Amino acid sequence: MKRIENTTSRQVTFSKRRNGLLKKAYELSVLCDAEVAVIIFSQKGRVYEFSSSDLQKTVERYRKNTKEVQIDMPHTELYTEKAKQEIGNMVKKIELLEVSQRRLLGQELGSCSIEELQEIDGQLEQSLRSIRARKSGAKSSPKLTEAIRNFIPSCQTSEVETDLFIGLPYKKFHPKLPDI
Structure with missing residues (x-):
């Protein structure tokens, strides 16, 4: 789309499109009960307007x-x-x-630095203490143990020693050193 160069054609197109636009604004206000206002200024400065209210x-x-x-x-x-x-x-x-x-x-x-490894070690030790305390609490509560057995009939309880080593894998980081 580009500007119409011929002045007469441009004026005719303006008049037709202006009237069409004002008609559409009126239809929109009536059909949809919308508040519509249209203001158009021509190239010569004339004002054309439509408003469905004040x-x-x-x-x-x-x-x-x-x-x-x-x-x-x-x-x-x-x-x-x-x-x-x-x-x-x-x-x-x-x-x-x-x-x-x-x-x-x-x-x-x-x-990890030594301090970070020690912090991780402490966190894991605390977790193990919590797990062991809960595990021993479950053993001391016959009702809980019975509830577990009823829930999982094939469940057999057994003692499991939990040892955890915290630290760097020795051979992985020092492959040339002898085994400890």
Whole structure:
């Protein structure tokens, strides 16, 4: 689509399209019970308008509505910025938790300092104490043991010694050294 170069053709097209636009605005207001206002300025400065109600009230309503939208924009941008920062913080926390989980599973320990390894050791020891306490509590509660046996009929209880070694795999990081 481009501007019509011939002045007469352009004026005829303007008149036809203007009338069509005003007719459509009227139809929209009647069919949909919408408040419609159309203002058209010709190239020569003539004003053509249609309004389904008081044009001044419609224009004031428009101005008020656009001011409210502009006032709300900084709040929306501020909210969006805060949400982006919160997402970034959550991503970092998730990454740290994933690293911590891998280390507790004995993975990626090569980059750990002695202090970090001691902290992991302490966390695992505390977990083992909790597991052993719960396990011994289940043994001392006959009702709980009976409930477990009823729930899983094929379940047989047996003593299992739980030993856990925390530290770097010796041969993996020192392949040239003799076995300990």
